[in-house]
Amino acid sequence: MTEEPGGCLVIEQSRYRLRLPGLEAGRRAVLLRMVENWLSDLQIAQLVTGLEGDSRLLPAQLLVRRLLLHSWLERRVSIGTRAVLDVVPRRIGAQSVPPQRRHSPGAVYRLSRFAVLRAEQGRMVAYSPLSTVGISCPQFRLTAVLARACAEEIGLGEVAEELGFEKPAAGLLLDELLSARLLLTPEEAEAETRAAPMALWSAEELWLHDRSRPERHAAPIGATDRFRGLLEADLAQTAAVDGRPSVTLPTPPRVTLASGSLPSGSLAAVMSRRRSVRRHDDSRPVTVGQLGEFLHRVQRLELRDSEGRLNGVRPYPGAGGLGELEIYPLVSRCAGLPGGLYHYDSAQHRLATVAAPGPETERMLSFARATAAMPGPPQVLFVITARVGALMRKYEGIPYALALKDSGILTAWMYLVATDMGLAPCALGAGDAASFSALAGLDTLAEPAIAEFALGSCPPDGQEPA
Numbered sequence: 001m002t003e004e005p006g007g008c009l010v011i012e013q014s015r016y017r018l019r020l021p022g023l024e025a026g027r028r029a030v031l032l033r034m035v036e037n038w039l040s041d042l043q044i045a046q047l048v049t050g051l052e053g054d055s056r057l058l059p060a061q062l063l064v065r066r067l068l069l070h071s072w073l074e075r076r077v078s079i080g081t082r083a084v085l086d087v088v089p090r091r092i093g094a095q096s097v098p099p100q101r102r103h104s105p106g107a108v109y110r111l112s113r114f115a116v117l118r119a120e121q122g123r124m125v126a127y128s129p130l131s132t133v134g135i136s137c138p139q140f141r142l143t144a145v146l147a148r149a150c151a152e153e154i155g156l157g158e159v160a161e162e163l164g165f166e167k168p169a170a171g172l173l174l175d176e177l178l179s180a181r182l183l184l185t186p187e188e189a190e191a192e193t194r195a196a197p198m199a200l201w202s203a204e205e206l207w208l209h210d211r212s213r214p215e216r217h218a219a220p221i222g223a224t225d226r227f228r229g230l231l232e233a234d235l236a237q238t239a240a241v242d243g244r245p246s247v248t249l250p251t252p253p254r255v256t257l258a259s260g261s262l263p264s265g266s267l268a269a270v271m272s273r274r275r276s277v278r279r280h281d282d283s284r285p286v287t288v289g290q291l292g293e294f295l296h297r298v299q300r301l302e303l304r305d306s307e308g309r310l311n312g313v314r315p316y317p318g319a320g321g322l323g324e325l326e327i328y329p330l331v332s333r334c335a336g337l338p339g340g341l342y343h344y345d346s347a348q349h350r351l352a353t354v355a356a357p358g359p360e361t362e363r364m365l366s367f368a369r370a371t372a373a374m375p376g377p378p379q380v381l382f383v384i385t386a387r388v389g390a391l392m393r394k395y396e397g398i399p400y401a402l403a404l405k406d407s408g409i410l411t412a413w414m415y416l417v418a419t420d421m422g423l424a425p426c427a428l429g430a431g432d433a434a435s436f437s438a439l440a441g442l443d444t445l446a447e448p449a450i451a452e453f454a455l456g457s458c459p460p461d462g463q464e465p466a
Contacts, residue, residue, distance in 0.1 A: 098181070
């Protein structure tokens with residue numbers, strides 16, 4: 001937390017900032033004290049009433065409640081004077097607090113196979129990539145509970161025994177572990193290992209997907225330059241080849257389309273013109289005809305009979321020829337096509353309406369504009385998803401990596417086709433996966449969004465390099 005000139009308090013959480021101007025003495029004191037340590041309800045009451053009297057207690061309590069509901073504060077759970085665990089937000093904003101789960105008398109639970117236990121900023125934190133919160137363990141006995149739940153099924157009695165608490169207090173802590181999806185019922189634990197889609201994911205691949213997509217977490221993502229000035233990379237030379245014998249290869253002559261040495265329709269000509277274009281001509285947006293041609297050239301599905309088996313063939317190569325990638329165009333401006341989110345039916349070459357324009361589509365376009373550093377929202381934003389089950393049933397250890405590689409091939413293909421058509425292409429490093437999932441209604445473990453690509457009409461003054 002920082003304080004701006006004029007007294008405005010600013011809460012910073014990862015890449016997000018919340019300004020709180022005009023706070024009275026009691027609420028300011030509560031937030032400033034919480035920078036150092038969590039305050040219980042009693043401590044908040046004592047602090048506020050001591051500064052402003054009983055009449056200002058309710059506004060202070062409401063402020064803390066709102067900050068908790070939007071995950072701007074960590075929440076401490078204490079039994080008596082003992083701090084047992086902290087609930088650590090991983091995501092910010094509305095719906096960032098997970099649904100509360102309560103234990104059942106006599107029920108037993110197991111540790112999720114996706115649970116992660118790691119050191120973060122001098123403390124031990126446990127979290128699941130399927131949850132928007134983690135659990136910090138200030139008491140070492142809490143890690144003993146998790147270790148025991150890994151080895152055997154545990155219930156309320158075992159939690160009370162490990163922590164040394166009475167059962168009512170142990171039940172409160174058990175509820176927090178359930179809500180964070182660290183502990184599961186035997187049926188849920190069975191589904192993680194035997195039922196699709198969760199059983200198809202390895203823990204490592206799900207951790208990678210969770211960290212690289214801003215869906216359940218608010219951790220920094222993208223070009224943050226966090227090691228600038230500390231660890232500068234030498235991009236010109238690989239240390240492993242220093243001093244070793246080398247062979248100089250002949251360099252082909254540098255040719256360009258302008259020199260007339262490349263046929264205008266050749267692959268070399270298209271590659272020489274390939275650029276990331278971040279400005280679109282909204283006075284002359286891309287047309288539905290251009291969109292249809294683009295999608296047909298990059299994603300059409302042709303069904304072919306191979307030795308009595310029907311296979312789908314895309315214009316680009318893919319792992320196992322499974323064609324797992326899907327494209328969802330989010331249209332902002334397109335002549336002849338209403339705005340909204342669509343799914344491209346590549347077999348029938350048609351667009352199926354998924355959602356009309358609304359707050360979620362605006363958030364997706366705003367996220368894309370900021371990610372690509374565009375002056376305005378893209379005319380068309382393609383969300384690329386992967387039906388990962390097809391890959392995970394065939395491959396082990398590499399299916400998610402294969403999906404990412406295939407999406408890289410697809411986006412490279414999109415660049416070439418867009419350039420050949422005289423359109424403005426730009427691949428994005430991340431997207432608003434949470435808003436997309438809410439709109440599309442997809443199970444993010446069955447068909448996660450893994451890439452984004454912007455397309456529009458080129459500005460009249462030409463293209464700018466990436």
